[in-house]
Each structure stands twice: as structure tokens, then as C-alpha cells.
Amino acid sequence: MVNAIVRSLIVVVVGLGVVGSSKASAQDTQRPPDTMSLSGPRVGITYLSPGVVDQINEDFNKDINPVISQFGWQFEKRFLSSDTGATAVTEWVVLLGGVDQGVVIPSLTWLVGLRTVGGVEFAAGPNVSPAGTGVAIAAGVTMRVGNLNVPFNAAVVPSANGPRFSFLVGFNSKRR
Numbered sequence: 026m027v028n029a030i031v032r033s034l035i036v037v038v039v040g041l042g043v044v045g046s047s048k049a050s051a052q053d054t055q056r057p058p059d060t061m062s063l064s065g066p067r068v069g070i071t072y073l074s075p076g077v078v079d080q081i082n083e084d085f086n087k088d089i090n091p092v093i094s095q096f097g098w099q100f101e102k103r104f105l106s107s108d109t110g111a112t113a114v115t116e117w118v119v120l121l122g123g124v125d126q127g128v129v130i131p132s133l134t135w136l137v138g139l140r141t142v143g144g145v146e147f148a149a150g151p152n153v154s155p156a157g158t159g160v161a162i163a164a165g166v167t168m169r170v171g172n173l174n175v176p177f178n179a180a181v182v183p184s185a186n187g188p189r190f191s192f193l194v195g196f197n198s199k200r201r
Contacts, residue, residue: 063101065197071095074187077156084155085128094125110142134161157184172198
């Protein structure tokens with residue numbers, strides 16, 4: 026089942042990347058400014074593997090389902106723009122998971138990565154949560170609708186208790 030979820034997330038991200046790599050890109054075709062804030066809200070879901078569910082059930086003394094809601098904020102800075110339009114990004118993602126099931130499972134992730142001129146991005150960095158710690162590996166695509174950016178991101182966090190798979194969507198607009 027985990028392999029099927031990973032394959033589905035990869036198909037979604039690659040599909041969105043193909044669709045978003047034309048006119049609806051998150052980067053300007055001219056060289057973008059060196060730094061820019063692209064922070065905004067995020068919502069989504071996370072699939073918790075059985076070992077993670079057991080750990081959460083033990084820590085919170087509550088039985089939860091393996092699919093939990095996620096609500097939070099992504100603090101993002103774009104920097105080191107190249108002449109090709111590719112830029113380096115750093116992101117802090119703060120989420121509260123499980124609210125739909127009567128628990129609050131906080132998580133904090135710091136990601137460092139690269140976004141192409143077509144809006145496709147890849148990043149990795151540490152994740153800390155009661156569900157475990159690990160290195161988050163994320164990929165996504167950001168579509169543009171006027172001045173609004175709409176990111177779609179998938180991530181996996183392998184940990185000692187098992188992997189967690191997340192899909193998040195949100196929005197932001199350019200602020201210097």
C-alpha cells in the first residue's frame with residue numbers, strides 16, 4: 026500500500042509539473058529579484074504508516090485513523106536567482122495535524138531546495154514532530170493565477186516508526 030501511495034504522489038507531482046511548466050509558472054521568465062517572500066497558508070492530508078499511528082495512539086492516548094488533516098503556514102524565502110530563472114528556496118513549514126480527529130499533532134520542517142522557471146521544485150530538510158523525526162523529502166509545482174501562486178506539494182518523511190506521506194496545497198503572492 027505504501028508503494029502505491031508513493032507512486033500516486035509521484036504521478037500527481039510530475040503531472041502537475043508538466044501542466045504547470047508552460048504559461049502558469051511561479052517564476053518570471055526574466056531574471057527574478059535575488060530575494061522574495063512567498064509565505065502563505067497550507068492545508069492537506071498526511072498518511073501515517075502503522076508504526077507512526079501506534080506511536081501517536083500511545084503518546085496522545087487516543088485512537089486515530091492513519092489519514093489526518095493538516096493545517097498550517099509555510100514561511101518561504103526565494104534567494105540566489107540565476108539568469109535561467111532557477112532559484113534557491115528555503116522554507117519553514119509549521120503544521121497542526123489531526124485536528125479532524127480531536128488531537129493536535131504539531132510538526133516543524135525546514136526545507137532547502139531549488140525551483141525551476143516552470144515552477145517545479147525539489148527540497149529536503151529536517152522534520153520534528155511527536156510522530157518522529159527524520160529528513161523530509163518534498164517535491165511540487167507552483168501554478169500562477171494572476172498575482173496569486175498556488176503550490177501543490179508532496180512530501181515523505183521516513184522515520185524510525187515508519188514513513189509519513191503528505192500532500193499540501195496553499196496560496197501566496199509575491200512580497201519583496
